Amino acid sequence: MFDPGPIPGKRLLRIRLNGRWREDAVADDQLLVDYLRDTAGLTGTKTGCDGGECGACTVLVDDEPIPSCLTLAARCEGRSVETIEGLAAGGRLHRLQQAFHEKLGAQCGFCTPGMIMAAEGLLRRQPDPSEAEIRAALAGNLCRCTGYVKIVESVRAAAAADA
Amino acid sequence: MPTLAGTRDGVPLIDGIDKVTGRARYTADLDHRGAFVGRMLRSPCSHGQITRLDVERARQLPGVVAVLTGEDFRVPYGVLPIAMNEYPLARGKVRYRGEPVAAVAAIDAETAERALSLIELDVRELPAYYEAAEARAADAVRIHDDKPGNLEREVHHTFGDVAAGFAAADLVREELIDCAEINHAQIEPHAALAEFDPFTNRLTMQSVSQVTFYLHLMLARCLEMDESRIRVIKPFVGGGFGARVEVLNFELVTAMLARAAGGKVAMELSREETFITHRARPQTRIRLKLGLGRDGRLRACECEVVQRGGAYAGYGVITILYAGSLLHGLYDLPAVKYDGYRVYTNTPPCGAMRGHGSVDTRHAFEVLLDRMARELGLDPFEVRRRNLLHAPTRTLNELAIMSYGLAECLDRVESASGWKARRGRLPHGKGLGMACSHYVSGAAKPIHWTGEPHAVVNVKVDWDGSVTAFTGAADIGQGSSTMVAIAVAETLGLPIEQVRVIAADSATTPKDNGAYSSRITFMVGNAAIDAARRLRGMLTEAAARRLDCDPADVECAGGRFHVTGATDRGITFEEAVKAALVDQGTLTVKGTFTCPPEAQGGKHRGGAVGSTMGFSYAAQVVEVSVDEDTGQVTVDRVWVALDCGFAINPLAVRGQIEGAVWMGMGQALMEETRYLNGMPAHASFLEYRMPTSLDSPPIDAQIVESIDPNGPFGAKEASEGALASFAPALVAAIADAVGVDLDELPATPDRILDALVARRRRQRLDAVAGGGR
Ligand code: FES
Ligand code: FES
Numbered sequence: 001m002f003d004p005g006p007i008p009g010k011r012l013l014r015i016r017l018n019g020r021w022r023e024d025a026v027a028d029d030q031l032l033v034d035y036l037r038d039t040a041g042l043t044g045t046k047t048g049c050d051g052g053e054c055g056a057c058t059v060l061v062d063d064e065p066i067p068s069c070l071t072l073a074a075r076c077e078g079r080s081v082e083t084i085e086g087l088a089a090g091g092r093l094h095r096l097q098q099a100f101h102e103k104l105g106a107q108c109g110f111c112t113p114g115m116i117m118a119a120e121g122l123l124r125r126q127p128d129p130s131e132a133e134i135r136a137a138l139a140g141n142l143c144r145c146t147g148y149v150k151i152v153e154s155v156r157a158a159a160a161a162d163a
Numbered sequence: 164m165p166t167l168a169g170t171r172d173g174v175p176l177i178d179g180i181d182k183v184t185g186r187a188r189y190t191a192d193l194d195h196r197g198a199f200v201g202r203m204l205r206s207p208c209s210h211g212q213i214t215r216l217d218v219e220r221a222r223q224l225p226g227v228v229a230v231l232t233g234e235d236f237r238v239p240y241g242v243l244p245i246a247m248n249e250y251p252l253a254r255g256k257v258r259y260r261g262e263p264v265a266a267v268a269a270i271d272a273e274t275a276e277r278a279l280s281l282i283e284l285d286v287r288e289l290p291a292y293y294e295a296a297e298a299r300a301a302d303a304v305r306i307h308d309d310k311p312g313n314l315e316r317e318v319h320h321t322f323g324d325v326a327a328g329f330a331a332a333d334l335v336r337e338e339l340i341d342c343a344e345i346n347h348a349q350i351e352p353h354a355a356l357a358e359f360d361p362f363t364n365r366l367t368m369q370s371v372s373q374v375t376f377y378l379h380l381m382l383a384r385c386l387e388m389d390e391s392r393i394r395v396i397k398p399f400v401g402g403g404f405g406a407r408v409e410v411l412n413f414e415l416v417t418a419m420l421a422r423a424a425g426g427k428v429a430m431e432l433s434r435e436e437t438f439i440t441h442r443a444r445p446q447t448r449i450r451l452k453l454g455l456g457r458d459g460r461l462r463a464c465e466c467e468v469v470q471r472g473g474a475y476a477g478y479g480v481i482t483i484l485y486a487g488s489l490l491h492g493l494y495d496l497p498a499v500k501y502d503g504y505r506v507y508t509n510t511p512p513c514g515a516m517r518g519h520g521s522v523d524t525r526h527a528f529e530v531l532l533d534r535m536a537r538e539l540g541l542d543p544f545e546v547r548r549r550n551l552l553h554a555p556t557r558t559l560n561e562l563a564i565m566s567y568g569l570a571e572c573l574d575r576v577e578s579a580s581g582w583k584a585r586r587g588r589l590p591h592g593k594g595l596g597m598a599c600s601h602y603v604s605g606a607a608k609p610i611h612w613t614g615e616p617h618a619v620v621n622v623k624v625d626w627d628g629s630v631t632a633f634t635g636a637a638d639i640g641q642g643s644s645t646m647v648a649i650a651v652a653e654t655l656g657l658p659i660e661q662v663r664v665i666a667a668d669s670a671t672t673p674k675d676n677g678a679y680s681s682r683i684t685f686m687v688g689n690a691a692i693d694a695a696r697r698l699r700g701m702l703t704e705a706a707a708r709r710l711d712c713d714p715a716d717v718e719c720a721g722g723r724f725h726v727t728g729a730t731d732r733g734i735t736f737e738e739a740v741k742a743a744l745v746d747q748g749t750l751t752v753k754g755t756f757t758c759p760p761e762a763q764g765g766k767h768r769g770g771a772v773g774s775t776m777g778f779s780y781a782a783q784v785v786e787v788s789v790d791e792d793t794g795q796v797t798v799d800r801v802w803v804a805l806d807c808g809f810a811i812n813p814l815a816v817r818g819q820i821e822g823a824v825w826m827g828m829g830q831a832l833m834e835e836t837r838y839l840n841g842m843p844a845h846a847s848f849l850e851y852r853m854p855t856s857l858d859s860p861p862i863d864a865q866i867v868e869s870i871d872p873n874g875p876f877g878a879k880e881a882s883e884g885a886l887a888s889f890a891p892a893l894v895a896a897i898a899d900a901v902g903v904d905l906d907e908l909p910a911t912p913d914r915i916l917d918a919l920v921a922r923r924r925r926q927r928l929d930a931v932a933g934g935g936r
Contacts, residue, residue: 116183
């Protein structure tokens with residue numbers, strides 16, 4: 001029979017994922033992005049690069065936008081992790097989702113989940129950002145389709161809708 | 164003119180909510196349960212003979228379910244039927260560093276990686292060529308046996324009397340312009356998921372393709388399978404820009420692994436591998452000579468282009484033809500000579516990229532025209548205005564120009580940018596530049612010419628009143644499915660929400676030539692309107708029966724069919740459907756679109772390339788700041804106007820214009836693939852720098868609607884035409900800002916500094932010479 005070899009260290013991870021506590025066995029070296037996509041089945045979070053270059057994997061950990069491809073799942077023990085799937089609630093799109101949809105902040109959409117989570121991180125600490133603040137907050141999130149014009153517009157519209 | 168879904172601002176994409184909620188599933192997000200993991204071993208050397216490839220130890224590794232080498236592929240592939248010289252895995256010889264030579268499928272990624280490390284590969288190295296000039300040297304060894312001089316294709320076209328043109332010109336100038344190789348860098352890495360059912364011998368392939376039909380065709384060819392046993396489905400695709408028009412090696416390998424394993428195989432390429440797969444815009448050297456009259460009229464053009472094509476044919480022949488053929492079609496040129504050379508080198512194969520073939524030559528043309536206008540004391544806008552075409556017309560190389568909105572594009576950006584008041588009056592270090600460009604709305608002659616229509620769309624209406632359009636066109640983020648929904652809804656007088664679009668699944672949708680050369684709006688849009696009109700005809704007849712009147716007296720609007728002039732005498736769309744289904748059942752109608760032969764270009768060799776039903780036109784103004792100490796160029800603002808015929812979805816058109824301008828900016832300012840002895844030195848987003856949100860300016864995008872006589876509602880393409888004018892406008896703006904003329908792209912700080920140093924040296928020499936006089 002096939003011998004899978006030595007089993008790397010595993011642990012029970014307890015995190016609050018999109019508002020709900022859950023427990024999973026995870027390997028010590030499992031990346032948060034793989035945990036989200038493969039274990040939790042939340043494929044909204046994307047992988048666009050070989051590590052830390054594109055921002056497509058951005059999620060919120062305790063309200064802070066972080067690249068989930070550079071974060072170990074185990075480091076999120078006891079913390080709150082939010083992904084794109086957690087934003088819409090009660091049958092309504094989140095204000096950023098609504099704005100990105102209506103203003104064409106998403107073309108191919110591949111950068112969009114990371115972009116929206118990075119923008120949400122910004123709006124939580126700065127509800128009324130200037131254009132310069134928006135551009136700075138999204139500087140780690142690459143988009144190849146939009147030239148960022150409608151992305152910036154979307155974030156501004158969402159911030160205004162919030163006020 | 165159509166009202167188009169009731170709004171002239173445009174509508175959000177019909178799949179937009181899927182994208183903003185994270186529901187949209189791209190290839191790597193599909194159901195991978197039970198899938199084996201595919202991985203490829205790549206050549207560590209740039210050029211050599213494979214002397215040993217031993218996969219036995221990999222095969223023996225527990226958990227490995229399939230191992231392939233080039234010997235498993237007997238048939239070569241390629242996007243052009245005339246130039247198929249590539250195997251999914253190298254056979255006998257490797258021709259670039261990173262070329263796949265073997266592949267494995269295993270129960271998990273770790274096992275697959277371990278299996279790759281057990282493969283033994285020996286290569287006897289051959290001289291390798293990383294520059295076109297080296298590969299063309301007399302003593303260079305051949306990269307492909309049948310191509311002496313490593314010349315893939317040369318093109319020589321002359322139209323008009325070039326010598327007479329130069330003789331009649333008041334000013335003749337020649338420049339050598341170099342443009343770096345760049346990459347599409349779509350954010351979604353390459354991925355494929357193939358499932359082979361060994362019991363029914365059927366293959367289902369899902370991939371990042373822009374042209375599922377080519378993929379289908381090449382799968383059948385390379386796996387030597389019956390086409391009818393293959394199903395190709397396009398999931399959401401995270402950008403293409405030309406990268407995914409050609410069938411790519413990993414797609415064929417994934418399918419072959421699935422068949423060898425008798426199951427499902429998932430292949431996800433790293434970012435580095437995605438860069439190495441390449442197929443993008445080649446490094447290009449342009450020697451351009453123009454003759455200009457004092458009146459600003461262009462008298463003659465002579466252009467030589469050398470493209471470093473990489474190791475395999477791919478699209479190369481088409482790219483080198485486009486580079487010459489699209490010298491035409493923007494301005495009125497009385498004489499043009501073009502010589503193109505496409506060269507094989509030991510670098511990853513180049514291919515099609517947004518603005519295919521035309522971008523670098525357009526750059527050189529606009530740059531030189533700008534300099535010559537300056538020399539003659541002519542305003543850059545004026546010199547363009549003196550050379551406008553007048554539609555309808557045909558160019559020297561037999562391209563049909565049916566609509567032409569360039570004059571209005573010029574007016575728009577001239578006034579929006581405040582050109583007249585501001586040009587030449589900005590402080591030193593700031594500058595304005597302008598340029599123009601154009602692009603085809605679909606290649607009028609498809610590569611795989613079969614005699615079929617250029618596009619087919621089916622529309623189904625059923626008892627529940629729902630309308631579903633079926634198209635093989637690949638929506639890769641440009642919004643083509645939304646365009647189809649609008650075209651059908653508008654024709655049937657329905658709100659867009661009532662139309663569903665099913666796209667790019669060979670089991671359900673009609674064949675389509677896919678997302679390339681900006682063909683979808685023009686061709687698929689027309690086919691969608693045709694289908695919807697036929698359906699409207701059937702529903703009108705049924706409504707006439709119910710209303711007891713002549714079908715000619717029935718009008719279809721606002722979700723109702725009513726008697727002309729008597730809106731109260733009518734029935735709802737749903738009632739009309741029910742009436743039409745009596746004795747018939749579910750209705751499925753077909754619409755088609757065909758480009759007539761007279762639109763398919765000249766009879767000369769390669770004359771079909773560049774031919775199209777309609778050209779888009781663009782003009783743009785770029786404003787820059789140049790820091791003379793650091794060489795840093797900052798783009799402060801861009802004003803652009805695009806003639807897209809009629810804007811079916813203005814919101815999406817603006818998005819496309821902005822994206823194209825921005826992509827042109829990336830090429831102009833910073834993007835560059837570099838190889839160190841054949842090793843990619845750019846294969847990550849840190850090394851392949853493209854503009855971030857901080858580097859990106861506001862873009863004022865204006866739409867000019869020239870209303871094309873053949874376009875769907877008068878529409879033409881909107882997503883490529885504006886790209887090529889960015890770089891020359893930037894170079895002109897830099898010249899305006901600091902007085903240096905840049906002959907190389909991209910305009911990186913080191914190149915700017917070099918040019919500034921050279922200028923100062925020249926000024927000093929001039930001063931010395933002047934002092935001695
Ligand atoms: S996947 Fe690119 S930064 Fe995480
Ligand atoms: S929308 Fe395509 S990468 Fe941003």
